[in-house]
Amino acid sequence: MKKNELYIYIPLSFALLLPVPGRFAYGLIMIFLLYLMSVCGILFKKFAVKFFNAELHNVIVTIMLVSLCILVRQLVIIFSPLTAFVLGIAFFMPAFTSFILGNLYSSSDLPVLFELKNVLVKCSFFCVFALVFFFIRDVFGYGTISFPSANGIFEILIFSAENKILPFSFLASIPGAVVLLLLFNTLFFKIISAFEIIETSQVD
Numbered sequence: 001m002k003k004n005e006l007y008i009y010i011p012l013s014f015a016l017l018l019p020v021p022g023r024f025a026y027g028l029i030m031i032f033l034l035y036l037m038s039v040c041g042i043l044f045k046k047f048a049v050k051f052f053n054a055e056l057h058n059v060i061v062t063i064m065l066v067s068l069c070i071l072v073r074q075l076v077i078i079f080s081p082l083t084a085f086v087l088g089i090a091f092f093m094p095a096f097t098s099f100i101l102g103n104l105y106s107s108s109d110l111p112v113l114f115e116l117k118n119v120l121v122k123c124s125f126f127c128v129f130a131l132v133f134f135f136i137r138d139v140f141g142y143g144t145i146s147f148p149s150a151n152g153i154f155e156i157l158i159f160s161a162e163n164k165i166l167p168f169s170f171l172a173s174i175p176g177a178v179v180l181l182l183l184f185n186t187l188f189f190k191i192i193s194a195f196e197i198i199e200t201s202q203v204d
Contacts, residue, residue, distance in 0.1 A: 008100070009126055010185050012060065016097050019193065022172050025146035025153040026087060027134025030094060031127045033174035035084055037098035038123045040068055042169050047172035065095040098123075129188075133180065141172030 018027050041061060048060040059165070069092050076091075077084040084091070138146055142158030170176040 004136065009129070011186065012097050012100060012126065013129065013133075013181055014178075016090075016093045017114045018131055018174065018177055019088075019093060020134075022137030022141050022177060023132060023144075023153055024131075024134045024138040025148045026083070027138075029076075029083065029087070029148055030090070031130055033091070033094035034097055034123060034127060034130075035120070036072070037065055037068065037094045038119050039116060041065055041095075041098045042112065042119055046112055055149060062099060066092065069095045080148065080150050080152060083148060093204055097126075113193075131183065133177075133184065136180065137171045137177065140168035141170075141176065156169060 016030065020030055034117075044061045044064040045057065048057040052060050071093045073084055073091050077088075106115075135145070138144055139158055144155040144157055146153040148154070171180055
């Protein structure tokens with residue numbers, strides 16, 4: 001990852017991760033949606049390039065992604081109405097994120113398999129970041145590791161009420177999520193800057 005890519009991931013991380021409750025179960029669902037939307041976004045874009053004028057490409061891709069989101073949400077409602085209710089409008093954020101990543105890292109001149117590989121690699125960096133973010137919030141904020149289930153979430157207890165680390169309960173809140181995102185992004189910025197300095201010194 002390069003520093004200019006981090007400037008893209010930072011606003012995307014706030015847009016995609018903050019509206020979602022800090023449970024690992026919901027993070028898994030959002031990551032699945034992001035991968036699904038990223039793959040379908042590339043395929044939709046290829047379809048739009050082939051059959052529609054250039055000025056309609058983004059409109060067609062947006063309509064298709066939102067329609068796919070609605071379809072998947074209906075399937076989730078059948079499986080777990082509580083999950084669909086809790087995620088609410090955040091359910092549509094992976095479509096927005098995949099649309100941005102698709103426009104940045106895809107090109108109509110490239111083969112579809114190459115585009116899919118490129119976008120999925122970039123998406124994977126973000127997904128690993130998101131999973132770690134949700135894992136930390138779930139474990140330290142709630143004292144559990146949760147997974148999706150028909151009843152909403154299935155919890156594995158890590159800390160009991162007596163052993164829970166109270167100061168870290170702050171991470172379960174939205175302000176706690178903001179602080180954690182800022183810490184993560186600052187850490188990545190420092191790491192990337194360090195690698196760029198090393199690369200520059202080696203070139204010199």
